[in-house]
Structure formats: C-alpha cells, structure tokens
Amino acid sequence: MGGCSAPNCSNSTTIGKQLFRFPKDPVRMRKWLINCRRDFVPTPCSRLCQDHFEESQFEEIARSPAGGRKLKPNAIPTLFNVPDPPSPITPHIVLPIKHEPVEKDLNVGDHGYARRQPKEDLEDEAGLQRAEEERPCSLCQHYKTQLEQQQQHIARLQREAKDMKKRLQKLNKIERGLQMFLYEDQIRALTLAKRSRRAVWSQDTVLTARKIRCAVGVKGYEFLRELGYPLPSYRTLCNRLEPKMMVTTSMQEELAELGLGILTECNGSEGNAANDEGLIGVMT
Template identity: 70%
Template sequence: MGGCSAPNCSNSTSIGKQLFRFPKDPVRKKKWVVNCRRDFEPTPHSRLCQDHFEQSQFEEIARSPAGGKKLKPNAIPTLFNVGDPPYPAVTTSYILIPLKPEPVEKELNFGDHGYARRTPLPGMEEEDADRTAEDQQPCTQCQLLKKQLEQEMQHTARLQKEQAEEMKKRLYRLDRIEKGLQNFLYEDQIRALSLTKRSRRAVWSPETIMKARKIRCAVGTKGYEYLREIGYPLPSYRTLCNRLETKIMVTTDMSCEELAELGLGLMASCDSPTGVVGDNDEEELISVLS
C-alpha cells in the first residue's frame, strides 16, 4: 500500500494511519501542495496521512465509510515536520477583497476648482489658508454662465406669458364670431362651416331645410348655387327634394310663398313666370322622378 506523500513522513495504513487523497479542486489541491513544501504534481495515488491535519479539520460526528475520521469539505493540512518553507503556508481559504476607492468629497463650492485635498505639512498652514481663500472666490466664467441662464429663464417666462395673452384674445374673438353667426345661422349651419365643401356628413335640421327653400325661392337657382359655391352653409337641391314630405315637382306661375301657404308639399322653380327650369334643376329633377 502507498504511504504519505509529505516530506519526512513514512506513515501508511499498515501502521494504522488513515490516508487522504489530494482534492480534485485545483485551488484546494494547490493549497495542499504548498503546505507540503514539495514541488511536485500529485497523482491519483498521492495521499496525506491524518497527522498533518489539525483536529478542527475533521468532522465531529460524520465518519468515513470505513469507520475512520472524515475531513471537512474545506480541510487544509497545516502540520508538517520540515524546515523553513520557501513561502508561507496556507491555513485558510483565499479571500480576495477588492481595494476600496479613495473617498471623494462631493460637497464643493460653486466656484471651487480645486481638484485636490491634502493635509498641510507643518509650517505650511498659512500658505494653504491663502490658497483656500483664493479657491473659494467665485469663478468669473461660472458667474457669467449663471447670469446667462437667469436671462434665458426670464425670456422663456415672458414668451409663455405673451402666448397665454394671445390665446385669450383669440378665444375672445372666436366667441364673438360664434355669437355673431348665431344671429342668422342655425347650429347645424355653424357646424357645417367646419366641414369640407359639399360634405355629405352635414346633418340639416328641419328649420334649416325650410330656410333654404325660402332662400332658393328668393334668389333663384343660380343665386342659390352661387351662395353654396362661396361657402354659405346650405343643403343641396337634391337634399331639399329628398326632405320634402311628397317628392313632387311642378312648373307653375305661382310663387314659392303661395305654394307654401297651400301646404301641399309642392316645390316649383323660382325662375321667371314662364316656368323655365334651370339646367341643374332639370338634371336633379330627372334623377328624383326616376
């Protein structure tokens, strides 16, 4: 059987000593080799006996399958009968602690441009006091930038105030315009002003239909179409025909006002008494009757 790999040690299992193989972990194996004071590469058959481990490196209760002592998972041998080692023995696990950065003073004066803080040497307190007084003086460039920033903030506040005043004036003018439109336009006509020209989304009230019929009778077909062309909110001729209770068109010498008084739901051309129908009316009339 093999014996202990430690220098100056001939223990083996034949004399009742328990042997332990080198760990597979390369870090722990390196610690064992360093503590052995030997420059060699352990083989799978290399062993260290129990005499090289302190009692604290063994489990208190747990035992090996053969009934012997059992090493702790992080056990390291430290007991060797050798001279001064070429380098210190490893007794504990390696713990790498990162270096802490030097503390940095965060509270600096606005005009302070000193980038170093040091403890004055004896006899240099007065010189350092003079330098500190110079460093604490406000920086010219910093003061200039601060002044420019204040000016920009004042200019921005002034522009915001002017824009707010302009918006108030516009809202006041729009309110007056809306009240003026309400004097001769209905609500649906005011809404139609915001729609595209001849938009089919416009919804006309019965009051607007009756008003449009009177305007068409008063100004004629060409005048009515001219009002619609320049943007006056009025329904089309086809809409007027579709909104009649009875879709009947007649040619008569009676005026629109006289037909309206009869209450027959009839609508006549508002041109000359000869009953000549305009081009647009004739085309739309054909489409309605068909």
C-alpha cells in the first residue's frame, strides 16, 4: 500500500502507521484538502496517516474490521507540518456546496472501512457483511480439516502406544517365567527359526541338554526338539563335550584291569538310556 499524501510526511503501513482514505463526501473532502495544503485531486489510493488526527478524532472503543483504530464519522485532520502554509487551496474540481449534516445525523464514517450511504443501503450492506462473516472461509475450513485429521492421528497413536505398553508388560511376564527353567541363550533361540544354525549355545545349556538326553533317551530328546523346545542337536553335544574314547561294554573288564577309571555318560537311571545306545564314555 502507498504512503501518506500529506506534505513532508513519508509514513506508511510498513512502519506500522495506519492510513485512512479521503472521505467521499465533497464537503468533508474539501476540508481535508484545505487542511492538507495540497493542490491535488484525491484518488481512491490517496491516504492520510494517523499522525495528522488529534486523539479526539478517534473512537474510544470501536475498532475497524482490520483491528486498527477507527475515526469518528466527522473526523477532520488538523496536524500538518507545513512551514509558512499558503492560503487555503481550492481544488481543480469545483465541488458542489451542500449543507453538512450535524454529527448526530451522520450514520457512519467513510474512511475505507465504512461509507456514508442512505440508511436503507447501510442496512442492506450490513446484512451482506454479516452473511459474508457467517460464511466460512475456505482457507480456515481447510486448516480446520487438517487440525481434525491431526487430532485423530494423535489419538490413534496414543491408543497404539497404550496397546504396545500392555503387550510389553505381558512379554516381560512371559520372559520372567521362561527364565525360571531356561537359560538366556535358550530364550534367544526361541526367536530364531526352527533348527536354526545361528543358535549359539552356552556351556550350561549343553550340560543341561546332555542330562535331559540321558533322562528321556534319544527318541524323547528328539521329540522335545521337534516340539520346539530350545535344545542343541546331538552333533552339537558331541562337539562341545570333552574328548572321550568310546568303547563297548565288553571292553569294560579289560579297562578295569588296566586301572582306567570308567565314566559312564549318565548316573543311575541315566546310564540305562546310554547303555541302550551301546556306548560308554571312558576318560583317557
């Protein structure tokens, strides 16, 4: 928007000054021009800034639609910085002289945010303005829709976070229950594919698996592994145990005569399962 039309004044809206249009009423326009000390014909873009009006020329409470201060309906600018002002200037256009209504007869001002019009026209314009204000702005409606979508998305994420928290608590309880009879590597193996070669077994797991195999036998041990119980394979057990010399039962007496200690794979009932295989481990 342009700047102020008053002489020796360069105020504009860019520095926070509020500008007002010249009134449409010929009599009041003539007063503005005479006090302004300029010989020109105002255009629709001509403005005077707020610095040329005394405080008494502004409404105390009312505001313009843009939120700025509002001039009184009969406001006249009187503050101008013009050294040695010339005599009042008559504009090029001969303005008709008409009786100026008193202040109480004025309906509204006409400084860009209101126009002097007949009362009936003002009522029609007020009705149109109210209808315009009641009609929702397309941009506001777009932002409102986006806000509602964001709120729905946030609510959905909050519900998902709540469900995940419950699932995590449930999994923690399950893990604590598994830790009562499984080692960490066995719990980790449950997350791998069945019979995965990536499983890394600890020495405690290998020793426990050997005892289970001696207790339930070969078929029982393999049946547990088929069900998904996290146990190492028989090959892993053989590779992880200490080196032993495998002999048959017929060689036990000869080894005893040589004074070699015989270490069976299992003790008590465990030995029966090992003897079913026909193998006995003897320490070297």
